[in-house]
Amino acid sequence: MGQGRKKTPTVIKKMQGTARADRILENEMQVDLVNDLPDAPDLLSTIGAEEWYKVTSQLLHLKMLHSVDLRMIEAYCNEMSLYIECEIDLRKNGRIDVFKNSNGDIIRTQAKPYVKIKNDALNNALKLACQFGLTPSARSNISAPLTTNNTQINNYFD
Numbered sequence: 001m002g003q004g005r006k007k008t009p010t011v012i013k014k015m016q017g018t019a020r021a022d023r024i025l026e027n028e029m030q031v032d033l034v035n036d037l038p039d040a041p042d043l044l045s046t047i048g049a050e051e052w053y054k055v056t057s058q059l060l061h062l063k064m065l066h067s068v069d070l071r072m073i074e075a076y077c078n079e080m081s082l083y084i085e086c087e088i089d090l091r092k093n094g095r096i097d098v099f100k101n102s103n104g105d106i107i108r109t110q111a112k113p114y115v116k117i118k119n120d121a122l123n124n125a126l127k128l129a130c131q132f133g134l135t136p137s138a139r140s141n142i143s144a145p146l147t148t149n150n151t152q153i154n155n156y157f158d
Contacts, residue, residue, distance in 0.1 A: 033065065033067075037057055040077075043078070044074065044078060044081065047081040048080065051076075052073065055076070055077065056070075059073075059132065064132075064133075072128060072132075076128035083118055095112055096109050096110070096111060097112050
């Protein structure tokens with residue numbers, strides 16, 4: 001039997017105008033917002049660090065970056081960098097290993113191990129990305145805080 005619909009956080013219910021006393025969880029977990037852009041973790045490669053700044057700056061701007069989420073964002077950035085690094089290697093060295101006998105005849109061919117690593121990294125990154133609204137379909141399910149032209153101008157000068 002299914003578990004039913006995922007629960008919607010109270011903040012989102014209030015934004016959508018659907019917050020009712022019977023729909024609000026009394027002791028809902030509250031986590032701290034991050035107020036300043038955090039530095040990229042040392043564990044990340046250059047590609048991962050670039051992704052880190054792209055994602056964290058966007059979530060910070062939307063006031064949706066929480067301190068408890070930073071490790072999961074790090075995992076997402078690491079998976080994306082692994083995906084990109086494998087793709088770069090595959091483009092440079094080819095995607096297929098060819099095995100030949102001593103006469104030079106082809107015995108068999110197979111995909112290089114980096115193909116599976118790349119595909120697994122992309123699948124892992126997509127699963128994590130959905131948790132943060134980093135895919136188009138995930139964004140359609142998230143109600144972000146409203147910004148007006150006045151708010152955008154004020155944010156520009158911050």
